[in-house]
Amino acid sequence: MGETVRRAGRASVQLLTAAGLALVSYLFLAVLLFTAVATVIVVGAGVLPETVLMLRRMAGYKRRRVAAWTGEAVPEAYLPLTGQLSERVRTATADPGTYRDLRWLAAHFGYGPLLAYGALPLWALGLFVDGVWCGLLRRRAVVLPLIPRLADLDAAWSRALLLPSPDSRRTARLAERVEELTVTRAGAVAAHGAELRRIERDLHDGTQARLVALSMRVGLAKRAYDTDPERARKLLDDAQDQAEEALTELRQVVRALHPPILTDRGLMGAVRALAASSGLDVAVREDGVEEGPRAPAAVEAAAYFVVAEALTNAAKHSGTDRAAVELMCRNGRLTVSVRDEGRGGAGSVVVPGGASAGAPGGSGLLGIRRRVAALDGTVEVTSPAGGPTLIEVELPCAW
Structure with missing residues (x-):
């Protein structure tokens, strides 16, 4: 009752x-x-x-x-x-x-x-x-x-x-998808513009300055060659050092576009190299990534930069010396998870298909979101106060 x-x-x-x-x-x-x-x-x-x-x-x-x-x-x-x-x-x-x-x-x-x-x-x-x-x-x-x-x-x-009705649901989903892709495209365009400005800045402030100095050294050496061979030899030695430094900076610019290690070792090899050089005790685990054909270059590059940025943030801000990286490939989706046991506080947000520029989490996480948005992926950041911080990225991957 x-x-x-x-x-x-x-x-x-x-x-x-x-x-x-x-x-x-x-x-x-x-x-x-x-x-x-x-x-x-x-x-x-x-x-x-x-x-x-x-x-x-x-x-x-x-x-x-x-x-x-x-x-x-x-x-x-x-x-x-x-x-x-x-x-x-x-x-x-x-x-x-x-x-x-x-x-x-x-x-x-x-x-x-x-x-x-x-x-x-x-x-x-x-x-x-x-x-x-x-x-x-x-x-x-x-x-x-x-x-x-x-x-x-x-x-x-x-x-x-x-x-x-089913037709109404399909129409609404299509409209939502169009709106989502509009936001994604805006984020991708912003990320592309920021990347171009960074490359321009690196070339202008670094490589171009060294090449100008190199040209001046060679010109001075040519003038001093007949009257002061020893000074000309020293100027040429300095010019050679500057040429090597300019080459090093050019390699860094190219590496930022697509790291050569990805081409040489593949995604898992590149991620293991990142983990070894991060300064943290990083456990790396993979599930299905090394089986079968490799992912498209753009997907591998995005996954690599996600891991690189996440480990860099962990080393700088988390206050811990331990982290874990897991890459898993299932049903044409590549999932990247980076977890650290630090103090947390990086923000918590789920971004379907990317994120807007106003998403919390700092410029590093915003860069991750924009890069993933350009490939129509998703980003989830969970970082409560006191930790841990977990960054999960899912990328569509047509093998």
Whole structure:
């Protein structure tokens, strides 16, 4: 009996919530009328997207209530309301989700309060019949279990009205994907621009300066060759040293574009070399990476730079001397995990398909996100205060 009463109480809360939402819907009706008039006269068309967003929030709240009662989520599918005002108005009016929510709202005007009001006499009758008559005869309750049935009806009708069609879900996913790729492209362009500026700076401040000095040394040596051979020889020795230094800097610039060690040793060999030179005690583990053909060069380079940046950050900021690197290849996806046992605090964010420039975590992690975003990968950084810090990157890998 006690469990029956508790379930009936939960069902009553569910029904009263539905009635309250219906009351809000009545008030929202005035907003709909105002929006319709404003849109017709064009001047107030900007109100339409905001009204549609309010409608989506109300439908979303109902979806959560249904999921809480049934234990099964109700998916949603909406076209994103982004862009210029004209685009947002066009999307709001063309989105099937708008009309689906309006259909649910209209139906909920009726069945929401009706089911809630139906629970009230059942409570009065149930307390007498189930509490007194069934209690004396030691029989199961017969009236109070009807209240959860009303909540089941409310959930079933709401789910049927709010559930998007497969076509709507595909369209919404496609729209989300387009928006995601737009952000990814912006991040990739920003990363490419930053890389070009870095290369230009390295060549201008380093290699170009050394080549200019080298040219001057050779010119001075030519002038001194006939009158002071010893000085000319010393100038040529200095010029040779500067030429070697310029070559070294050029190799570093090229190595930053695509490390030669990747070509020579492959991804796992390059990662093991990184681990050995990081100054940390790094455990390296691989699963399926060395089996079969190698990943595309761009994927290997991205994975290499993720490990390099993560180990550099760990050595500089974590305050620990231990780290672990794991690379795993499964189902055409390359997963890179770098974990350190340091103090943490690097931020925690999941970035599907990359990240925006405003993502937390510092310039190093932002560089990782942008590089991975350019390949349509994902980045997850977990770094609570006190540690540990875990960076997980997943890259699509067409073998």
